[in-house]
Amino acid sequence: MIDWKITERGFYPEKIAFNGNKFLIANGYMGVRGTLEEFTKDQLVAVNMAGLYDQVGNGWRESVNAPNGFFTYLIVDEEICRLPECEPSEHSVSLDYRNGIFSRKTTWKTPRGSLTVESERFVSLAQPHLALMKYKISSNFHADIELITGIDADVWDINGPHYSNMELFEEDGLIKAIGTTSEKGHKICVTENCSINLPSEKRLSIKDKKILRHFCFILRPEHDCVIEKWISVCTSNDTENYEQKAASLINDYMKSGYKYVKNSHIEKWEERWKVSEVFIEGHKEAMEALNYSIYHLISVAPRHSKSLSIPARGLSGQVYKGAVFWDTEMFMLDFFLYTDPQVARTLIKYRIDTLDGAIRKARYYGYDGAFYAWESQETGDDACSDYNVVDVFTKRPVRTYFKDKQIHISSAIVRGIMRYIEITGDKTILDEGGAETIIECAKFYYSLLLKRLNRNVYELHDVVGPDEYHERVNNNGYTNRMAKYTFDMAVEVLSSVKNLEPETAKRLKNKYKVSQLIKSFTDASKHIYIPQPDKNGIIEQFDGYMKLEDASLEEVRSRLLDEKEYWGGANGVASHTRIIKQADVVTWLAMFPDDFPHEILLANWRYYEPRTEHGSSLSACMYGLLACRCGMPEKALPFFMKSARADLEGTGKEWAGLIYIGGTHPAAAGGAYMTAVNGFGGIYFEEEKLKAKPQLPPNWQKLRFNIYYKGKLHRVEVDQKGGVSVTREP
């Protein structure tokens, strides 16, 4: 069995940013980076809020970080004793990812003796507004201690400062930080109380955007000091009475005690693991990495809302603007569909509820229907900038086309909805706006179709496919195939209008010329150009790809003049070669393995793999999945491991040009899960039944997991020899 704990010993300042991600704790409502209590914004501390955004001036609109209620440090014998300034004699941080608990232990040698701090903290999975910390100090000498703890409202921002106002005050023993965001005037209220087990001299300070309690006492070897910090975070988005609610949460839960709250939190985690844990017999490292990935997915799942999604960097900060990408529908959704369908519904509902934003975006560009945001925030308007990369040579922003040309995004939403219906059987999502969403996405693609006067095919021009290094291409295979899929799904929905709720049927008939749309979309699906394999079985990624220079990955890498240089765009080292950022044709084939015979899948896997830089964490799992489809689990394994270990190893890119892009990678985590369950597990659905054609990598003796299908939990066990056992709950 695995030990459910990752620990890092020793203190390495250069790892502060990465460990902030690796040791993240979160509960879907907020994420707290794996930084130390004494850290400030200089060390990228963040209490990142889900679904709450702000824009300052012309800066990027991005998610908001709450004031940090964990902030705590020590003055020992009148010397400040904290990292990173004060070198420790011993230091470790750990994450208990079975229970979502972060801990640290640090010992400092002072001139008079040694002193140890041990802390643990968690953000409650049972009560999303609540976060607790226990902080223990012990020493082998009579230490003169000033313990400083409170709320640090001087938050880390990438494009801030996001608070136009910050109130810091004490009331009824609670200290509070209430920030007002600059754009929309959201209120973020952080409230804290703190107990201490020793008599001490107490005072309060408010200075430098911090409200702090000061406890002064003599610490004796025979009696450790323990404080418990109770932190609640509420916002005006949650309730009008955010301040009152934040206060009563603390007052109420404090009565139950630290242990009770911690146990409730752990119980919730156990509930999740009971369904979500994946057992891999024969490959401990794989099982650890996969369940660590699952930990991240559970952590960032929005359970407190009926309509919210997961940002591409989870709740690890403001990178990528805290925005939601296709990552959710294409890479994370399967995990939630299989293990927590309510969360899957919440993710899908978010897209339905932001349809208006997608319609506005389409109108802006002169198209019909719904063009979903490449980077979606609370309204569905696009948070993506026209300039997403900074040129390392000129320091100028570079025009990129993610926002306006990556049209495949809308099809990912359609796929999400249809996949939700396929796995859960719950068609009410169509009644709740899912039908319109699909139809508007189809209308969007329809309005983009171009027909040459002398050809009887419909084309999609000037797009960016999954491989973002090649911008503004025509007839990207993946995009065209997904557009075709969208037309097909719209036809399916429109053709079965009569099977929907009468209300829905009526609404749709009033809104759309149903039979005309069916005719148009059927025609579009029939005539849209889908690139076909050439004589070697290779599908050209886009028109003209095969005319590009066929330089090797090493050759292209060797052309870099600066390691932070962006590979793509108009003039990147990869742009005019066949080197691609991430799975593109392979993503198509992994999504639609029945489009072509097995040998075509294989030929394309073999052709594109050496030409893929895997510059996106979304790439590896698609190669893993398709390798499984091609009957090569041994080839899939390294891609699976790469996905599963994305946040453990930090080998991903931290820079795009001069823009920091580090953070957690929940899509890689979801991709690892898909590779394990759909790929190695080989599960599929036929005649309303869950079935499996497993193909386990060498050494994987058994693979065991649970899947909700049509509302029923199925326990699946497959083995190396192809044995399959599916047990359905009664």
Added chain:
Amino acid sequence: MIDWKITERGFYPEKIAFNGNKFLIANGYMGVRGTLEEFTKDQLVAVNMAGLYDQVGNGWRESVNAPNGFFTYLIVDEEICRLPECEPSEHSVSLDYRNGIFSRKTTWKTPRGSLTVESERFVSLAQPHLALMKYKISSNFHADIELITGIDADVWDINGPHYSNMELFEEDGLIKAIGTTSEKGHKICVTENCSINLPSEKRLSIKDKKILRHFCFILRPEHDCVIEKWISVCTSNDTENYEQKAASLINDYMKSGYKYVKNSHIEKWEERWKVSEVFIEGHKEAMEALNYSIYHLISVAPRHSKSLSIPARGLSGQVYKGAVFWDTEMFMLDFFLYTDPQVARTLIKYRIDTLDGAIRKARYYGYDGAFYAWESQETGDDACSDYNVVDVFTKRPVRTYFKDKQIHISSAIVRGIMRYIEITGDKTILDEGGAETIIECAKFYYSLLLKRLNRNVYELHDVVGPDEYHERVNNNGYTNRMAKYTFDMAVEVLSSVKNLEPETAKRLKNKYKVSQLIKSFTDASKHIYIPQPDKNGIIEQFDGYMKLEDASLEEVRSRLLDEKEYWGGANGVASHTRIIKQADVVTWLAMFPDDFPHEILLANWRYYEPRTEHGSSLSACMYGLLACRCGMPEKALPFFMKSARADLEGTGKEWAGLIYIGGTHPAAAGGAYMTAVNGFGGIYFEEEKLKAKPQLPPNWQKLRFNIYYKGKLHRVEVDQKGGVSVTREP
């Protein structure tokens, strides 16, 4: 009257490159840069050959420079006496542009006295293979002279060396350099003889790719030394017996004597001026600049061929690969139509004869019909590279889209043919392939037309218009308008097949489904999207132009980090602003002033002028022409002057990124002529008659010029008050 001579006094090394252009002499067959006899490739000496190209390895294919038969320098008292090393006490160079004669006069002070060299040279307008130089040395002391003269075959190349072999030898008193080009094995044979008026000790040397005569003598104050050099250039393209021809040319003409050959040359110039000279009463500077421009046009006109065109940089060197651009048809053609229709026919015939290359280019990109080369050489295949600019920051070549997206080129050819017919009345050009050329160009645009399924207009996407700073745009107004024009012209030709020669009619009927093409092109012309003026009367240059940042020219210029930086392309300072390189909408309106009422023309002139960088020498004349159409001759005047003085002042760009683009600007010269004659002169053709609605700038009392129309010379005189006199030759 003007004095027909430009002179520069003093020696400025930094002006060597520019003066090479300014003082160019040429006769359509070859161009000799305005460099000094003692200069070598280090000073960009070139004897540039028309229509002869070579490629070495993967370098750019470019025109070939012949060995330099003028090469001459002195050793005086055992000291080398030449520029730029040896500072002169007096120095001047002159160009007699009435007669196409370059001269120089230089005096050096030596320790023993002063010595003066005076030379003159010309490339014969009467005999295109012949070039002569007279070189006189005088001194005020008994100078010990070694005069070295011969052929310097160590030619200047941009992407050379172009000779895989070079033979240097003497035969029958002639010295010869016969080079073999590396790609196609063309032979370029330069033959020289030299007479000297003083007894001297003679010897020959062959060294460092030079074959040189050495004359040693004592020069006395009372007796100047004069040599006459006779140079002939013939190539295997001219005749199989190029060597024999080159030799006999020299032997024959030497018998006639220097004076006779010079007079024949001058007579030919007089013949040209008799028709071409433009008189401007009241603005001497304008008359000088315009006739200097006309000098350049006459110089580079291909009179020795029936099918040849003029490179964008004339015969001033290998810049722009010695290739032919739309410059010829759009900017130079009117001058030749009006003053030398045979040359106009030769230019047009070149395009007809390179139709196959245009068809190959269209096929390569997957289109139908004829996609003319952006940079055309002898076969019509495109010499333009995919990478035409070098990034100043990374030194990397930058992908540009001149070659593959500047589709308006084909329409320029169509305009050239139709304009030729309009002015000359000579429809035989249609029989000789002009008809097919027009039809194939229309087929090309037809195959590019895109129709959105839900719109009933045809669009042209992903193009580059005249404004090259904005690449890959949709529905560039100029391009769409010219495509419409092409459809119209094709319909005109196809509809009048029966009026053509029976042979032609039969050929066309065999080759094309005439009535179907008429139907298609009529439909295309009707439905192609032509942007219309907005509520302010402004026509959007391309889809989305008005969404770009409206920064001022000064603001955009101030963003340059390097003065050689390219403004356009994907990431140039202008690319994402409304700043344009050159007249674009204005070119459309100047070509088709009847498309819109006068106030729309004016509104667009006023809107685009301050947003135009005029980074191309093609820009000013279009603003000049349209200003005249708008009744603003006083606004047109500075643009006219800028065009006319392009090669006098050298204010044009010399760099595109890190690529040298200096040279002469015959299109600016042609544009100046068009502005004078079509603009200020206001001539137009109605009911088979030449008419004029002049509008002269202030101070221009009278404007007088000659125009061939329908084969007859018309003498036109217009005046400040709008008076018009047209006299037609009987």
